[in-house]
Amino acid sequence: MLEQWLKTELKPLAQEIDLEGFYPKQILQGLGEQGCFSSSNQQSYLQSVQQEVDTVRLVSKYCMTTGFITWCHLAAITYVRHTKNESLKKRLLAPLESGKVLGGTGLSNPMKNYANLEPLHLKARNVDGGYEVKGTLPSVSNLGEDHWFGAVAKVENEDRNVMIFVECRGERLDLKEKKDYVGINGSATYAVRFLDLFVPTEQVLAEDADAFIKTIRPYFLVYQIPLGFGVIEASIASSESALKKQNGCNAYMEEQPDQVKRDLARQQERLKEQFQNGPLIWESLLPIRKASAEDAVKAAHMTMLHVGGPAYLRKSHPARRLREAYFLVNLTPTIRHLDKMMQITSNEAIN
Known part of the structure; x- marks a missing residue:
């Protein structure tokens, strides 16, 4: 249904x-x-x-x-x-x-911070009844006047970070829409500037953001994996619909939908095992997330070749999926971010 x-x-x-x-x-x-x-x-x-x-x-x-x-x-x-x-x-x-x-996420910068890729962009000052927050988040998606999003800020003069939940309304929150991407321009993505925004205690998700992030990040990651699966399934269908083009010459190409199907089934089974073995573990999800993104790019590329000329129209579905797939490899955690985390995890296991 x-x-x-x-x-x-x-x-x-x-x-x-x-x-x-x-x-x-x-x-x-x-x-x-x-x-x-x-x-x-x-x-x-x-x-x-x-x-x-x-x-x-x-x-x-x-x-x-x-x-x-x-x-x-x-x-x-x-x-x-x-x-x-x-x-x-x-x-x-x-x-x-x-x-x-x-609601939106707002955790791109904190996730990079926890991987030592960049500093936290927000600072919070402890005031009566809550916090005053300042700084800028370059990109937060799925926002609007009646939306909420999470954010993490470094608490001034304290050795801790706080996680807050922010409503998009307010004079001290400046939103500037970003629509200059290759794709995903319908994602309501904004640069968000905090102008000493008062966040009351009632909107604090966690006084200890570091511990809270460790709890929620497996779910943050697991919901990203099916983004790639969906693109792959659609790409397979497009390629299969083109099998008879030009007297079936697509059969001679190296990239074939049957192989992509097998790769997808293998990754879907790996993900299914994570739920069977629960609870979800961040380190175990990292390679599945990486494979999902990389396989989506391969599948979208395959479809461009199999569909041929019609795919190279900007309004075509294969061209859209190619742009979507390239966004997926740059979505936090990006491929290079994932590679770093997987290497760290591997080294820790060896030691």
Whole structure:
């Protein structure tokens, strides 16, 4: 039923999202209304996450930009699900899961900071009733006037970081939209400047952000993996539809959809094992996340070759998927970020 809904509602929007930067807010809201983000049913939390992972895969088959903002929203939900701030959870979890309130991530900079790639861009000053936050986040996706997002700031004069949940409204929060990307321009991505923004204690996700990030980062990562799976599945379908082009000469090419299918099945099985062995472990997910991104690029490239001339029109689905796949290898954690983390993990295991 979900896939049929996506065919009807999302597929016709894919070109407008890709070429005109249309933000498909109604798709996120529709997913929420259909219960795709709900954790209040009878299944376990890990089963809910697995169901949400499959939702991201299905969405990404039709438009990975929409799959990406679905991931952003699920990341925001993850923060609220795991916070010990019960008043914040009571206020926002149900609206986020129902799609009435939408959310973004804001953790690109902190994730890079924890890998020693760059410093934290935000600073927080402890004041009566909360914090005053200043600094700039270069890119935060899935934002709008009625959206929320997570962020991490270094607490001045203290040896700790704080994680906050911020509403996009407010005079002391300046948002500048970014639409100059090769792809994913319908992702509602903004540069966000904090102008001594007051964040009350009621909006603090964790006073110890470092410990909190360790808890939530496996979920942050696992929701990214199906972005690649969706692109790969769509690329396979496009390549298979072109098998008879020019008297079947595609059969002589080195890149073939059957091999891509086998590679995809292997990675999907690896991911399935992570859920069976639970809880999810960050280090075990890193190589699957890397393979998902790299295989998506290979699959999208294969489709460009198999479809041929029609694929080289900017409005074609294969060209869109190629742009989407190249974004995926640069999505935090990027391929080079993943390589560093995997090498560190490997060295720690040896020592």
